[in-house]
Amino acid sequence: MNRSLPLNVALVACLAFFIVLIGLPFWWVVSGSIKVPQEIIARTPTMFPQSFTLQHYQKLFEASDYPVYLVNSLLVAGSSTLLTLVLAIPAAYAFFRLEFPARGVLYRTILLAYAFPSIVVLIPLFGLFAKVGLIDRLPALVAVNVAFALPFSIWMLRSFLAGVPKEIEEAAVMDGAPTLTILRRVMIPLIAPGIASVGIYAFVTAWTEYVFASVLILSDARRTLPVGFSGIIGQYQIDWGLLLAGATVAIVPVIAIFALIGRGFVSGLTEGAVK
Amino acid sequence: MAELVLTDLHKKFGATEVIRGASLTAESGEFVVFVGPSGCGKSTLLRMIAGLEKTSSGTISIDGRDVTDTDPAKRGIAMVFQTYALYPHMSVAENMGFGLEMAGMAKAEREEKVRQTAATLHLTDYLDRKPRQLSGGQRQRVAIGRAIVRDPKVFLFDEPLSNLDAELRVKMRLEIAKLHKDLRATMIYVTHDQVEAMTLADKIVVLRAGLIEQIGSPLTLYSDPDNRFVAGFIGSPRMNFVEAAVKGRDGDALVLDVPQLGLPALPVRPRAMPEALPRTATLGIRPESFSENADGPYRVTLPCTAIEHLGSVSYLYTAPGDDATLIAELKRSANVESGEQVDMSIDPSDCFLFDTDGHRI
Ligand SMILES: Nc1ncnc2c1ncn2[C@@H]1O[C@H](COP(=O)(O)OP(=O)(O)O)[C@@H](O)[C@H]1O
Ligand SMILES: [Mg+2]
Numbered sequence: 153m154n155r156s157l158p159l160n161v162a163l164v165a166c167l168a169f170f171i172v173l174i175g176l177p178f179w180w181v182v183s184g185s186i187k188v189p190q191e192i193i194a195r196t197p198t199m200f201p202q203s204f205t206l207q208h209y210q211k212l213f214e215a216s217d218y219p220v221y222l223v224n225s226l227l228v229a230g231s232s233t234l235l236t237l238v239l240a241i242p243a244a245y246a247f248f249r250l251e252f253p254a255r256g257v258l259y260r261t262i263l264l265a266y267a268f269p270s271i272v273v274l275i276p277l278f279g280l281f282a283k284v285g286l287i288d289r290l291p292a293l294v295a296v297n298v299a300f301a302l303p304f305s306i307w308m309l310r311s312f313l314a315g316v317p318k319e320i321e322e323a324a325v326m327d328g329a330p331t332l333t334i335l336r337r338v339m340i341p342l343i344a345p346g347i348a349s350v351g352i353y354a355f356v357t358a359w360t361e362y363v364f365a366s367v368l369i370l371s372d373a374r375r376t377l378p379v380g381f382s383g384i385i386g387q388y389q390i391d392w393g394l395l396l397a398g399a400t401v402a403i404v405p406v407i408a409i410f411a412l413i414g415r416g417f418v419s420g421l422t423e424g425a426v427k
Numbered sequence: 428m429a430e431l432v433l434t435d436l437h438k439k440f441g442a443t444e445v446i447r448g449a450s451l452t453a454e455s456g457e458f459v460v461f462v463g464p465s466g467c468g469k470s471t472l473l474r475m476i477a478g479l480e481k482t483s484s485g486t487i488s489i490d491g492r493d494v495t496d497t498d499p500a501k502r503g504i505a506m507v508f509q510t511y512a513l514y515p516h517m518s519v520a521e522n523m524g525f526g527l528e529m530a531g532m533a534k535a536e537r538e539e540k541v542r543q544t545a546a547t548l549h550l551t552d553y554l555d556r557k558p559r560q561l562s563g564g565q566r567q568r569v570a571i572g573r574a575i576v577r578d579p580k581v582f583l584f585d586e587p588l589s590n591l592d593a594e595l596r597v598k599m600r601l602e603i604a605k606l607h608k609d610l611r612a613t614m615i616y617v618t619h620d621q622v623e624a625m626t627l628a629d630k631i632v633v634l635r636a637g638l639i640e641q642i643g644s645p646l647t648l649y650s651d652p653d654n655r656f657v658a659g660f661i662g663s664p665r666m667n668f669v670e671a672a673v674k675g676r677d678g679d680a681l682v683l684d685v686p687q688l689g690l691p692a693l694p695v696r697p698r699a700m701p702e703a704l705p706r707t708a709t710l711g712i713r714p715e716s717f718s719e720n721a722d723g724p725y726r727v728t729l730p731c732t733a734i735e736h737l738g739s740v741s742y743l744y745t746a747p748g749d750d751a752t753l754i755a756e757l758k759r760s761a762n763v764e765s766g767e768q769v770d771m772s773i774d775p776s777d778c779f780l781f782d783t784d785g786h787r788i
Binding site for chain 2: 320338
């Protein structure tokens with residue numbers, strides 16, 4: 153493609169703007185977490201660390217409940233992601249492939265889940281969970297996260313399924329594959345990019361979820377990172393170094409999951425299938 | 428090898444009837460080609476035979492067994508899709524072995540079978556490759572291999588060559604013909620390319636708007652079409668049609684006045700003499716029926732408005748681009764130039780007659 157020089161310059165400038173906009177806070181947090189306290193609160197902020205220390209990390213892992221919160225969050229986000237995928241993939245395939253009464257209505261209805269702000273459903277949900285004994289238990293958070301991630305995930309996966317050429321599925325039918333085998337052996341590999349996106353979406357929403365985690369969990373030992381960590385910060389007077397170290401560690405799993413399943417984002421998976 | 432019988436098949440999509448009563452028999456080992464213009468229902472009919480489309484009414488039977496409502500995989504049929512429809516994430520070997528695996532064949536046996544089939548299709552060196560690493564022709568061969576490996580009773584092809592370039596198309600056409608000879612399997616082949624139809628078919632089925640217009644061998648359709656549609660569809664360039672007035676009858680021929688050709692009394696023998704003489708008729712004559720021997724009794728002079736030289740033959744057009752143009756094939760006179768008047772003659776026995784509804788007279 154041929155682009156004119158001014159357009160190229162404009163594109164680069166635009167890109168640079170967004171890199172700075174998004175990257176600068178990250179850099180600030182990560183670089184700050186290894187500065188000694190004096191440098192962090194120094195009157196003239198330093199763009200590049202003049203000192204190096206791991207004291208904040210040491211304090212974070214040895215003198216706070218941070219590791220407990222971290223494990224809880226990993227458990228909740230991990231199970232929420234898995235469960236979302238396990239439920240969304242067959243559901244999306246059913247909405248895509250199977251004929252059943254009220255399919256269209258049902259398909260649109262599931263999006264109603266997003267019609268209410270979470271705060272509105274919080275109280276009834278609390279009552280419900282209290283009845284079934286799920287208050288102060290991590291599965292409650294998993295249930296909430298999955299319930300909120302599912303509708304979008306189903307919509308997203310269905311459109312990925314619709315992008316698979318119909319003939320490939322028909323070829324599998326002619327080859328004698330049962331529906332679930334077609335899903336497992338043919339469709340799932342072909343919509344891997346969609347599954348990766350949905351997985352990341354589910355993980356990140358569960359990882360950052362605050363409102364339900366703050367209300368449905370009562371005991372300190374079961375708190376997730378966003379809630380528990382905000383407690384650490386307020387507990388003493390604000391310890392900036394600790395805060396920055398905690399924030400840095402909280403980013404790590406998200407980056408890891410991007411690196412791990414982001415590989416599923418390879419385009420052109422169906423290349424060579426048709427034509 | 429199997430006999431395939433379709434009896435009065437109908438297919439409706441909602442309110443529109445796409446197949447409007449199709450009956451036909453494909454003998455065991457026969458190569459049957461469905462031709463017709465785009466949208467006439469060829470693919471739909473083929474997909475009904477495959478079981479990918481439900482049949483609205485009528486029956487499909489294979490070797491005497493009614494399979495109208497049988498699962499696609501249990502009909503003993505394999506299909507080659509126009510778009511190949513290979514599994515992109517599987518290797519060539521896995522693509523070919525998938526159907527066998529689904530049928531429950533043991534791994535070792537499966538691999539042996541795939542190897543054998545790949546060898547006959549010259550795919551041995553590509554067994555570990557993914558479809559995207561293959562050329563168009565190789566992909567097409569994999570798609571064919573995937574069909575063959577299962578030893579189906581009936582093969583279905585839906586325009587399998589339409590995505591290939593002209594040279595490869597000819598090559599694959601010959602390979603498919605050879606395959607049919609070697610396997611002696613019943614094959615149903617959809618195409619809109621009448622050269623493919625003529626060269627491959629034992630039997631051609633001409634479809635139009637969901638109806639079968641005529642079934643017959645390629646030469647029957649060419650030399651004895653039932654109606655104007657078939658006459659115009661089979662043969663390239665297409666048959667010329669000119670309006671004629673019926674002057675009377677002379678023995679077993681109708682005497683026609685054909686002003687467009689400048690022939691006041693052309694005696695043409697109809698297929699069967701109609702009881703009452705029609706007042707008008709459409710005369711059909713193929714481009715290749717014009718003879719440059721201008722000393723026959725029925726001389727025609729055509730204005731050459733455009734001429735296409737193909738080397739061995741040339742095509743003369745009287746009104747290029749117009750539906751009413753006449754096309755004549757010239758065998759020798761490659762030195763004719765546009766603007767000239769060309770003298771030729773025709774033989775009444777090469778002419779066809781159609782009534783105003785397009786039926787053959
Ligand atoms: N799933 C479908 N729903 C509605 N109409 C269809 C469907 N499939 C095919 N048709 C219609 O049926 C007619 C025949 O289609 P098709 O069999 O694909 O034609 P061909 O293969 O001869 O070009 C077309 O008019 C097409 O629009
Ligand atoms: Mg078609």
